[in-house]
Amino acid sequence: xxxxxxxxxxxxxxxxxxxxxxxxxxxxxxxxxxxxxxxxxxxxxxxxxxxxxxxxxxxxxxxxxxxxxxxxxxxxxxxxxxxxxxxxxxxxxxxxxxxxxxxxxxxxxx
Amino acid sequence: xxxxxxxxxxxxxxxxxxxxxxxxxxxxxxxxxxxxxxxxxxxxxxxxxxxxxxxxxxxxxxxxxxxxxxxxxxxxxxxxxxxxxxxxxxxxxxxxxxxxxxxxxxxxxxxxxx
Numbered sequence: 001x002x003x004x005x006x007x008x009x010x011x012x013x014x015x016x017x018x019x020x021x022x023x024x025x026x027x028x029x030x031x032x033x034x035x036x037x038x039x040x041x042x043x044x045x046x047x048x049x050x051x052x053x054x055x056x057x058x059x060x061x062x063x064x065x066x067x068x069x070x071x072x073x074x075x076x077x078x079x080x081x082x083x084x085x086x087x088x089x090x091x092x093x094x095x096x097x098x099x100x101x102x103x104x105x106x107x108x109x110x
Numbered sequence: 111x112x113x114x115x116x117x118x119x120x121x122x123x124x125x126x127x128x129x130x131x132x133x134x135x136x137x138x139x140x141x142x143x144x145x146x147x148x149x150x151x152x153x154x155x156x157x158x159x160x161x162x163x164x165x166x167x168x169x170x171x172x173x174x175x176x177x178x179x180x181x182x183x184x185x186x187x188x189x190x191x192x193x194x195x196x197x198x199x200x201x202x203x204x205x206x207x208x209x210x211x212x213x214x215x216x217x218x219x220x221x222x223x224x
Contacts, residue, residue, distance in 0.1 A: 031210065032210045032211075034212060034213075036215075042217070042218075043198075043200055043215040043216060043217050043218045044153065044200070044215050045215070046212050046213070046214060046215075049212050051210055088152055088153075092210075097143070097155050097158055097166055098155070098213060100152035100153055101152060102151070102152050103152055
């Protein structure tokens, strides 16, 4: 079992819809969870982080964490074509470094 | 633009060459990281420096040699690389190595080995 798992996609949503990206992790001791956006050929850009169970909102983005289910998600409201990218879930798993999922490719159709 | 600056942006080198990648940050961060990323794969951790000391080496071949001259600079010295080492090399920094510290990435150096 991979430490951090994501559906590779592509996840295709129409412009203006809500995109829901999911991530599961295996280490119950994980404490910190991060979402990065990566455009093709570019470096990862931090967009959200969450440490506590529940929801955290920042503009059009909402991160959701459920430690009991070992599940973290990212919701993007009012999706725009410019949101089309690969979204990487990263978890601080108790080792002294981040572990990344393989990423979910999001396509927002105009 | 990011607050972590990497140079060069692109590098093409032969297998017998010696070159260095450079990374600089002026955010006062005391943890710095090197990652390697192949196409359509997530970043893979190579090295972690904490307070200018090597904290983690993920069993990286010795042809990659990291150096942290001061708290703002991180180098990766390259020697006798193989074609499979062609990848995007990413530098990141965080305030400390602690688990609740987000890492911020530079734009990366795209390395091609001939």
